[in-house]
Amino acid sequence: MSTPKHVTIKEIARRAGVSHSTVSRALNNLPVVAPETAARIRALAHELGYMPSATARTLKTNRSRVLGVIYNRIADPFYSEVLAGIQSVVHRYGYSVFVSAFEYDPRREEGLIRTMAARQVDALLLCSTTFTAQRLQEMGGLPIPAVFVHNRATDVLPHSIYHDDRSGTRALTQHLLELGHRRIAFGGNARGGLLHEQRRQGVVDALAEAGLRLDPAYDLMAPDGQMRSGAILAEQVLACSPRPTAILCFNDMQALGLMQVLQTAGLRIPDDISVAGFDDIPLAAFLYPALTTYHQPQWELGELAAQAALHMLGEPVTDPRATFDVITLQGRLMVRRSTAPPPVP
Amino acid sequence: MSTPKHVTIKEIARRAGVSHSTVSRALNNLPVVAPETAARIRALAHELGYMPSATARTLKTNRSRVLGVIYNRIADPFYSEVLAGIQSVVHRYGYSVFVSAFEYDPRREEGLIRTMAARQVDALLLCSTTFTAQRLQEMGGLPIPAVFVHNRATDVLPHSIYHDDRSGTRALTQHLLELGHRRIAFGGNARGGLLHEQRRQGVVDALAEAGLRLDPAYDLMAPDGQMRSGAILAEQVLACSPRPTAILCFNDMQALGLMQVLQTAGLRIPDDISVAGFDDIPLAAFLYPALTTYHQPQWELGELAAQAALHMLGEPVTDPRATFDVITLQGRLMVRRSTAPPPVP
DNA sequence: TTGAAAGCGCTAACAG
DNA sequence: CTGTTAGCGCTTTCAA
Numbered sequence: 001m002s003t004p005k006h007v008t009i010k011e012i013a014r015r016a017g018v019s020h021s022t023v024s025r026a027l028n029n030l031p032v033v034a035p036e037t038a039a040r041i042r043a044l045a046h047e048l049g050y051m052p053s054a055t056a057r058t059l060k061t062n063r064s065r066v067l068g069v070i071y072n073r074i075a076d077p078f079y080s081e082v083l084a085g086i087q088s089v090v091h092r093y094g095y096s097v098f099v100s101a102f103e104y105d106p107r108r109e110e111g112l113i114r115t116m117a118a119r120q121v122d123a124l125l126l127c128s129t130t131f132t133a134q135r136l137q138e139m140g141g142l143p144i145p146a147v148f149v150h151n152r153a154t155d156v157l158p159h160s161i162y163h164d165d166r167s168g169t170r171a172l173t174q175h176l177l178e179l180g181h182r183r184i185a186f187g188g189n190a191r192g193g194l195l196h197e198q199r200r201q202g203v204v205d206a207l208a209e210a211g212l213r214l215d216p217a218y219d220l221m222a223p224d225g226q227m228r229s230g231a232i233l234a235e236q237v238l239a240c241s242p243r244p245t246a247i248l249c250f251n252d253m254q255a256l257g258l259m260q261v262l263q264t265a266g267l268r269i270p271d272d273i274s275v276a277g278f279d280d281i282p283l284a285a286f287l288y289p290a291l292t293t294y295h296q297p298q299w300e301l302g303e304l305a306a307q308a309a310l311h312m313l314g315e316p317v318t319d320p321r322a323t324f325d326v327i328t329l330q331g332r333l334m335v336r337r338s339t340a341p342p343p344v345p
Numbered sequence: 346m347s348t349p350k351h352v353t354i355k356e357i358a359r360r361a362g363v364s365h366s367t368v369s370r371a372l373n374n375l376p377v378v379a380p381e382t383a384a385r386i387r388a389l390a391h392e393l394g395y396m397p398s399a400t401a402r403t404l405k406t407n408r409s410r411v412l413g414v415i416y417n418r419i420a421d422p423f424y425s426e427v428l429a430g431i432q433s434v435v436h437r438y439g440y441s442v443f444v445s446a447f448e449y450d451p452r453r454e455e456g457l458i459r460t461m462a463a464r465q466v467d468a469l470l471l472c473s474t475t476f477t478a479q480r481l482q483e484m485g486g487l488p489i490p491a492v493f494v495h496n497r498a499t500d501v502l503p504h505s506i507y508h509d510d511r512s513g514t515r516a517l518t519q520h521l522l523e524l525g526h527r528r529i530a531f532g533g534n535a536r537g538g539l540l541h542e543q544r545r546q547g548v549v550d551a552l553a554e555a556g557l558r559l560d561p562a563y564d565l566m567a568p569d570g571q572m573r574s575g576a577i578l579a580e581q582v583l584a585c586s587p588r589p590t591a592i593l594c595f596n597d598m599q600a601l602g603l604m605q606v607l608q609t610a611g612l613r614i615p616d617d618i619s620v621a622g623f624d625d626i627p628l629a630a631f632l633y634p635a636l637t638t639y640h641q642p643q644w645e646l647g648e649l650a651a652q653a654a655l656h657m658l659g660e661p662v663t664d665p666r667a668t669f670d671v672i673t674l675q676g677r678l679m680v681r682r683s684t685a686p687p688p689v690p
Numbered sequence: 691t692t693g694a695a696a697g698c699g700c701t702a703a704c705a706g
Numbered sequence: 707c708t709g710t711t712a713g714c715g716c717t718t719t720c721a722a
Contacts, residue, residue, distance in 0.1 A: 006715095008714095008715055008716085009715070009716070010379060010715075010716095015675055017691070018693085019691075019693045020693095020715090020719080021692075021693065021694080021695095021714085021716095021718080022691085022692060022693075024715095024717060024718090025691095025692090025717095025718095028717085032691060032692085033691070033692080034691060037691085038693090044708065049485070051459065051462055051463045051488070052462065052716080053404070053465065053714090053715050054463045054464045054465065054466050055403045055404045055409070055714090055716090056404055056714075056715035056716040056717075057401055057693080057715080058400045058643070058700045058716095058719075059398070059400045059401055059699065059700090059714090059715080059716075060695095060715080060716050060717045060718085061698085061716085061717065062698075064400070066443075066464075073429075074429040075422070075425035075426050075428070075627070076425075077420070077425075079464060080419065080420035080421075080422075081420050082417055083420070083444075084419040084420045084446070084716055086417075086638065087444075087445060087446060091445070095443060096443050096445065096460060096461075097445070098441050098442065098444075099428075099432075099442060099443075100412075100432060100441065100442070101429070101432060101435070104590055107706085109640040114396065115441060116397045116441075117397065118399045119399040119400070119411075120399065120400050134349055140394070143396070158695050175535055181678060186583060192695090207443055227627070227628070227631040228631075230631070232632075238539065241392045256628070256631055256632075257631050259633060260631050260632065261681055263633040263636075264633065271706090279427065281714085282420070282572070283572070283601070284630070286572040286573075286576075286601055286602050286605050287601075287605065287632075288604060288605040288608040288609065288633070289609075290605065292397065307699075312530065313719090314565055329708065336646040345406070351699095353698095353699055353700085354699070355699075355700095363708075363709085364708065364709045364710075365699090365700085365709095365711080366700095366701080366702080366708075366709065366711095367707085367708055367709075369699095369700065369701060370707095370708085373701085377707060377708085378707070378708080379707060379708085382707085382708090396702065397699085397700080398699050400696090400698090400699075400700090401699035401700040401701090401714090402699080402700055402701075403697075403700095403714090404698090404699080404713095404714045404715065404716090405699080405700050405701050405702085405713080405714050406701070406714085409715075411702085454702075533693095533697095610699070644701090
């Protein structure tokens with residue numbers, strides 16, 4: 001049950017009657033060592049349950065084969081999927097990941113970056129929508145290679161990967177327009193930073209193309225992108241007069257919370273009011289009604305981010321896009337059951 | 346932009362005109378060193394942007410201040426919350442966490458345990474519902490201290506923390522019984538292992554107390570605890586004749602998927618059929634109708650698991666329960682809007 | 691093909 | 707109060 005006495009290469013060397021460097025070579029499959037010797041050493045290592053010390057190796061080689069992932073909220077369905085994507089590739093390369101979240105606290109974010117650096121991660125995956133050039137300046141640059149995920153930080157760092165949100169909400173708005181909606185509301189995210197601006201802009205774009213503008217009364221704002229914000233938004237929608245016939249939420253989480261309140265108030269979706277989300281988190285397809293939204297490839301975002309980092313570290317990658325400095329992903333419109341033509345008055 | 350030349354204590358020592366051990370002492374706040382010297386050293390360290398190498402420290406002290414968290418699916422709302430709880434305490438202690446998931450592959454699970462050990466984590470948090478005594482035997486024991494989370498593995502390891510699921514489904518079933526339901530179905534999870542058994546048993550218990558039994562026609566089984574399984578379950582429910590008036594799902598995710606299909610089929614919840622979940626993931630309260638479920642304290646589960654691990658490592662913990670070998674958490678019934686008396690025939 | 695030796699950055703006796 | 711020394715487990719010259 002207790003620690004089974006740590007076996008080192010020295011111990012193996014002693015038992016095999018060779019030097020520890022030979023053991024090191026054998027275990028690392030360096031071709032120089034004599035086949036029989038190598039076989040004997042490997043057998044012994046296996047028998048003794050030898051485990052190489054990643055710590056020692058890291059100290060010596062200056063490479064840890066560890067990636068650091070930093071993001072905002074640990075329990076976010078969107079980033080959970082991104083993380084799953086990251087893990088799937090990282091695992092194939094024999095890397096491990098440190099994961100931590102800064103819970104919207106920039107000071108903590110900086111602390112995490114330093115901790116990760118002290119722990120000698122090879123690269124950082126920064127899933128922060130709020131990191132800015134200014135912040136980077138204050139920190140005096142990043143101590144390790146990093147790729148920005150989900151943040152168009154090209155002005156700050158060469159490596160970033162993000163989704164074209166603006167086209168997304170534009171497509172979504174066009175869809176609503178085509179259905180005949182004119183009174184379209186947008187639910188913002190006060191914490192959304194660049195994401196908020198991009199998504200809102202997409203709505204404005206589409207509206208402008210149709211010769212319309214985003215009515216200030218329908219230009220709503222919620223504190224964040226969580227479910228509760230959706231509920232808050234719903235109250236605002238209910239208070240509007242005339243009521244919008246469609247509302248496009250910052251993301252699916254908001255849409256979810258919004259739908260509940262609207263439905264509880266007796267409104268039928270989509271008959272009385274159409275609702276659209278953004279992101280297409282796995283949940284979206286399972287809501288009632290199934291949510292119309294814009295699909296962002298979350299898993300792929302994670303996979304590519306990880307590959308981009310690995311590429312920077314000199315690992316061979318399969319996806320050619322991972323070799324680009326800036327990667328823009330395109331999503332696609334997912335029309336489901338929560339949107340329909342506006343009710344006839 | 347690039348690596349700003351790593352500063353070590355030797356470098357600081359050179360510049361301060363002292364030995365590197367003095368630097369080490371000063372930086373670790375050992376009281377022996379002269380105040381002025383210490384101040385000078387610390388100033389210098391700050392100025393040079395010194396970062397201690399956690400790797401070197403780990404190698405020397407045999408303590409990494411890293412915990413390994415292993416679980417099944419990376420993108421699971423339940424475990425996301427648990428992980429958030431873990432992180433919240435771990436962060437306070439200056440620990441970091443490796444996170445990885447084995448995606449229902451036992452071989453991979455074992456591999457992860459070995460990797461974590463090689464990376465010298467101080468303790469393991471095993472959120473595996475499928476790990477068994479036999480598996481442990483085959484592995485020849487765990488190489489590092491571990492606490493089992495969400496698995497009553499007392500026969501295997503001294504340290505485990507879990508929730509009393511059986512009482513949970515029992516309370517849920519009693520609630521349904523009190524509402525007047527008699528045709529109560531249970532949605533199982535073929536992958537659920539012990540959890541499945543416990544939850545199903547709670548239903549059987551409550552039914553037996555009421556002089557009833559779980560009708561085999563209502564003793565349903567879905568492949569897993571995901572949303573899609575809920576949809577599968579819904580088809581089974583719809584095919585039942587007579588139809589159950591209430592269904593208790595393995596967890597909230599199932600309930601979610603089930604509700605959508607039922608609602609799409611034109612059934613009103615709870616008017617036509619009552620639905621209950623299990624876990625009370627944050628989402629549950631925001632569904633329409635808000636889901637009746639049994640609250641498992643997910644965050645607390647994570648917090649306590651982390652504290653239990655930290656306690657094993659000799660760290661002072663605040664929650665006295667964390668010093669127990671086996672911790673059982675109690676949840677509570679959350680009656681919301683998805684359950685009501687059965688329809689009058 | 692193998693061994694001896696150095697050293698990664700740090701902590702911790704032990705001496706002074 | 708401070709310096710010297712050794713060594714954590716490994717990789718990697720350099721010689722043999």
